[in-house]
Amino acid sequence: MSDGEAGSDTAPAPMADSIIDEGSGPDLLSRVIAGLLLGLILTCWPLFTARAFPHLGLFEIPDIVHLSIAALLALASTFVVISGGSRRLLWVTTALLGFCIATDELRLQPWAFEIFVFLILLALCAPAKARAGMQLYLVGLYLWAGLHKAQGEFIDRVVPWFAEPFDFELSATSTLVVGIGIVVAEAGGGLALLLPPLRRVAVLVLLATHLGVLLVLGPWGHDWDLNVWPWNVGQALLLWLLFWPERKSGFGILQRAPKAILIIAVIVPVLHLGAWWPANLSHALYAGNYAQPGFLVLQAGAPVVMKGGQRDYLAPGLPPPLRDVLEQSLSKRAGEGWGLMRVHDWAVTDLGATIPPDARVARRLFWAFCERAKSRDDLLLIMRPKRVPWVEEDIVVIEDCDGVEQGRQPLPETWPR
Numbered sequence: 001m002s003d004g005e006a007g008s009d010t011a012p013a014p015m016a017d018s019i020i021d022e023g024s025g026p027d028l029l030s031r032v033i034a035g036l037l038l039g040l041i042l043t044c045w046p047l048f049t050a051r052a053f054p055h056l057g058l059f060e061i062p063d064i065v066h067l068s069i070a071a072l073l074a075l076a077s078t079f080v081v082i083s084g085g086s087r088r089l090l091w092v093t094t095a096l097l098g099f100c101i102a103t104d105e106l107r108l109q110p111w112a113f114e115i116f117v118f119l120i121l122l123a124l125c126a127p128a129k130a131r132a133g134m135q136l137y138l139v140g141l142y143l144w145a146g147l148h149k150a151q152g153e154f155i156d157r158v159v160p161w162f163a164e165p166f167d168f169e170l171s172a173t174s175t176l177v178v179g180i181g182i183v184v185a186e187a188g189g190g191l192a193l194l195l196p197p198l199r200r201v202a203v204l205v206l207l208a209t210h211l212g213v214l215l216v217l218g219p220w221g222h223d224w225d226l227n228v229w230p231w232n233v234g235q236a237l238l239l240w241l242l243f244w245p246e247r248k249s250g251f252g253i254l255q256r257a258p259k260a261i262l263i264i265a266v267i268v269p270v271l272h273l274g275a276w277w278p279a280n281l282s283h284a285l286y287a288g289n290y291a292q293p294g295f296l297v298l299q300a301g302a303p304v305v306m307k308g309g310q311r312d313y314l315a316p317g318l319p320p321p322l323r324d325v326l327e328q329s330l331s332k333r334a335g336e337g338w339g340l341m342r343v344h345d346w347a348v349t350d351l352g353a354t355i356p357p358d359a360r361v362a363r364r365l366f367w368a369f370c371e372r373a374k375s376r377d378d379l380l381l382i383m384r385p386k387r388v389p390w391v392e393e394d395i396v397v398i399e400d401c402d403g404v405e406q407g408r409q410p411l412p413e414t415w416p417r
Helices: 003-008 014-020 028-043 063-083 087-102 110-124 127-147 152-166 172-192 196-217 228-243 250-256 259-274 308-313 320-329 343-351 359-372
Strands: 292-298 314-316 338-341 379-384 395-399 405-410
Touching: 028 063, 028 087, 028 110, 028 127, 028 228, 063 087, 087 110, 110 127, 110 228, 110 259, 127 172, 127 228, 127 250, 127 259, 152 172, 172 196, 196 228, 292 320, 292 359, 308 314, 308 343, 320 379, 320 395, 320 405, 359 379
Parallel strands: none
Antiparallel strands: 292 338, 292 379, 314 338, 379 395, 395 405
C-alpha cells in the first residue's frame, strides 16, 4: 500500500486525517508522544541515569554513558515536540529509547514499551497505517488491562487497597461489584472502541478510568508510583485524539493496522496468564497476580549490600509469615538475624517507577545484590511465584544466590497481600 493509498480512505474523518497527515504540517501525534516521553524522563530521571539501585542491562556501561544517553533522549524528545518530528528524528529518538531499555531492563515499563512501538509506527509507516496501529494497540491495552484483572487476587487484594486513602472500608459485596465494574469498564471499553456506535461512550468511560487511577495513585490518594501520573494524562490525551474523531469501523482499523500490532498488543498478552510473557508487555496493570519477591539479607552483611541512606529500606526482622516459611524450610538459618530489603519501596521512591513484576526480573535483581555481598550466604530470595488463576496452587519458594532452590512451602493463609 502506497502512502497516497494509505491516506485515501480516511476521507470520512477529515479531522482525524489532519492529526496525522504529514503534508499538513507538524504532526500532532508525534508531538504528544514525544512530550509524554520527555515528561516521563524528567519524572523518572534516576531511572534513566546513574544511581545506587542496580542496573539490569544486557551489557554494562559506565555511569557517564547512562547519563549521556538519557540527556540525548530528552533532547531528541524536545526536538520532536518543537518540530513535529521528521522520520529521521523519530528513528533517532526510537534508537535512543531502545538503547536505554537494553542497558537496564527496569526501564521496560508499560509506557516505555508503548512509546517505543508508537515511535516505530510513526517513523516506519504511512500516516493512516501508523494511526490505525496506535488505535489497535490501545484496544489491546484496555482489553487485556481488564482481562488480567478478572481473578480473585485483584478483587481481594488490589480493590481494597484502592479504597484505603479515602478512609472507608469496602464490604465483600462492594469489593466484588467494584472489581467487576473495573474489569468490564476496561475490557468492555477496549472492545467498544472498535464499534462506531459505542466508540464515544467507550472513550468517556475509559477517560473516567484514567481519572480514577490519578485519584487513587496521585497525591490525593496513595501518592505512589510517580511515573503513572504523566502516563495516565498522556494516555487520556492519546485516547481522545485517536478515537473521538474516528469514524472508521473496527474492521477498517484491523484491516489497516500492521499485523505485528495485532500480534504484540492483542494476541501475545494471553501468554502472561501462564507467566510466559512479561507483565509490562502484556498490559497487566495493577492486576495483583504477579510474582511477589522478598529479598532477605543478614543484618551483619547489610552495610555492604545497602550503603548509607539505602539502609532506610531495610526492615529489621521478618514478618511472621516469612519467618514461618523460613523456619519450615531452613530451620538452621531461621535465627541468623535476617532483615527484609524493601526493594519495591526503594524503587518507587528513588526511581519513580515499580520493578517489572516478573520472577525472572526479581531473580536478576536479587543476583545483582548478591554480587555486592561479602558472602553469597548473606542473602536469600523468598518468592511467591505468579500462578495460573484457578489452576495452580499458591506456593512460596526460597532460593540462594546461586539460584538453587532451598525450600518450597504452600502459601500461608497469613501471607501479606
